[in-house]
Amino acid sequence: MSSESRTAVVIPAAGRGVRLGPGAPKALRALNGTPMLIHAVRAMAESRAVSLVVVVAPPDGAQEVKTLLDDHALPDRTDFVVVPGGDSRQESVRAGLDALPPGIDIVLVHDAARPLVPVDTVDGVIEAVRDGAPAVVPALPLADTVKQVGPAEAPDAPEPVVATPERATLRAVQTPQGFDHATLRRAHDTVTEAVTDDAGMVERLGLPVVVVPGHEEAFKVTRPLDLVLAEAVLARRRANDGF
Ligand SMILES: Nc1ccn([C@@H]2O[C@H](COP(=O)(O)OP(=O)(O)OP(=O)(O)O)[C@@H](O)[C@H]2O)c(=O)n1
Numbered sequence: 001m002s003s004e005s006r007t008a009v010v011i012p013a014a015g016r017g018v019r020l021g022p023g024a025p026k027a028l029r030a031l032n033g034t035p036m037l038i039h040a041v042r043a044m045a046e047s048r049a050v051s052l053v054v055v056v057a058p059p060d061g062a063q064e065v066k067t068l069l070d071d072h073a074l075p076d077r078t079d080f081v082v083v084p085g086g087d088s089r090q091e092s093v094r095a096g097l098d099a100l101p102p103g104i105d106i107v108l109v110h111d112a113a114r115p116l117v118p119v120d121t122v123d124g125v126i127e128a129v130r131d132g133a134p135a136v137v138p139a140l141p142l143a144d145t146v147k148q149v150g151p152a153e154a155p156d157a158p159e160p161v162v163a164t165p166e167r168a169t170l171r172a173v174q175t176p177q178g179f180d181h182a183t184l185r186r187a188h189d190t191v192t193e194a195v196t197d198d199a200g201m202v203e204r205l206g207l208p209v210v211v212v213p214g215h216e217e218a219f220k221v222t223r224p225l226d227l228v229l230a231e232a233v234l235a236r237r238r239a240n241d242g243f
């Protein structure tokens with residue numbers, strides 16, 4: 001695929017953010033006074049390769065999201081579309097794919113909940129798809145040892161550990177994940193099992209998925225402490241911009 005290939009991003013932003021606790025839908029909560037979704041949209045539109053961003057809004061929040069995008073400065077070279085999402089991330093991504101116009105060669109899928117991904121990570125994913133990989137995930141090695149557990153023998157009993165996977169072979173996967181458009185479309189048209197990421201659907205087609213370096217700042221805002229970390233990262237960026 002050449003550097004002329006047209007790249008779009010689907011941003012699933014329709015989740016509630018239950019693990020973050022009560023409040024507005026997660027993507028609409030503020031970081032340094034700006035909705036998380038706007039940070040995520042800016043992070044993706046910062047890549048010069050991205051010409052279209054499809055935001056998948058909470059089912060009852062599409063108009064609110066359109067207004068948000070209108071009210072915040074975004075690059076002129078990028079087009080924006082907003083569609084309502086579904087009950088699961090997988091359904092929301094599919095709604096975003098359905099909104100893509102003809103002529104898109106590369107599709108990135110990026111969580112609104114990863115608002116601080118650096119543009120170099122985005123461009124690294126795009127480059128790997130351009131180089132011929134049908135599916136690309138940014139990922140980091142694990143810091144913790146991971147245990148596989150079995151079912152507890154009683155509701156109050158502790159879970160038994162059944163295995164310790166070799167940590168050196170494990171990676172924590174982030175977004176944006178990048179795809180040849182036809183491959184991702186086929187995956188969403190074919191795979192019916194519930195999966196937690198889009199690359200997992202391509203794996204089920206038997207096609208290769210490759211890893212490129214992720215970034216610590218591409219972490220997912222999932223629990224309350226992640227908000228503290230995100231604010232700290234933004235404060236550090238502001239301080240660095242001051243020099
Ligand atoms: N029905 C859904 C569920 C999730 N997402 C999006 O998928 C991304 C990753 O999901 P996650 O972090 O799990 O978000 P939530 O589902 O909102 O979190 P929780 O499970 O805590 O409710 C988020 O940008 C979220 O908005 C979505 O578009 N549609």
Ligand SMILES: C[C@](O)(CO)[C@H](O)COP(=O)(O)O
Pocket residue numbers: 089111172173174175196197198220
């Ligand atoms: C897509 C993802 O962010 C990759 O790590 C992750 O799988 C989303 O999972 P969640 O269950 O929606 O938090």
